[in-house]
Amino acid sequence: MKIEPQHVVSLTYDLYSPQQDGTEALVESTSEEQPLTFLFGVGQMLPKFEENLSTLATGDSYDFRISAADGYGEFDDSAVANLPIEMFNGADLPEVGAVLPLQDNNGNHFQGVVVSIAEDSVIVDLNHPMAGQELHFKGKILNVRPATPEELSHGHAHGPDGHHHH
Known part of the structure; x- marks a missing residue:
């Protein structure tokens, strides 16, 4: 299924960040057992992250970079x-x-x-820890499904592959 707004997307990702010496360091990683699951198109994720995923479908792999300005912002000395x-x-x-x-x-x-x-x-x-850094995401789309009316009204994913209310 193709990713559309108001769909719930489960994906794995590895986030890399460039180091001074030109290599990249792994900053965060998810697994197929513990994927990132989110409601697409409601502003939970970085806009550029969603933009890069918007043409993908279940089973697709991806590999893209987001500039610091489109990620967590440039480093702000006044912050x-x-x-x-x-x-x-x-x-x-x-x-x-x-x-x-x-x-x-x-x-x-x-x-x-x-x-x-x-x-x-x-x-x-007070800068975000990733401020001023280019973000490099690699991963795979595991699942895409339409959000339920309840998920849409709450603005996030629920269920076995989503957010739980206690």
Whole structure:
């Protein structure tokens, strides 16, 4: 079956990212036992990722690259924040390299990586870990099926090959 909007797609992927020395490193990988399953065309995935898959069908393999700008954005030097040390309320200070779950004033959740710790603040990089990197996806389309009305109303995949509600 061909991938269409409002279809549920299950696929495997290997995500590679270029390294300084010209090689590529595997960043993430899924298996046929634990595929990525998502509702196509509702904005769950990167738009360019969906665009590259949009001509494919069950059983097809794919191999494509997404530029940093179309992926998680260019690295933004201004996306570095100083968190006042009081925020940690005398709790153990995070280590450099630790990933902190943060929330902005609008309640949006995001992550920051601790870059350094100063006397009165913790410096956190809010860029996505993959910011500024080209993304190279390789994989195979395992299954494509029309979404159920329930899936469409919830905006994501359900069932044995999808999202479970507890």
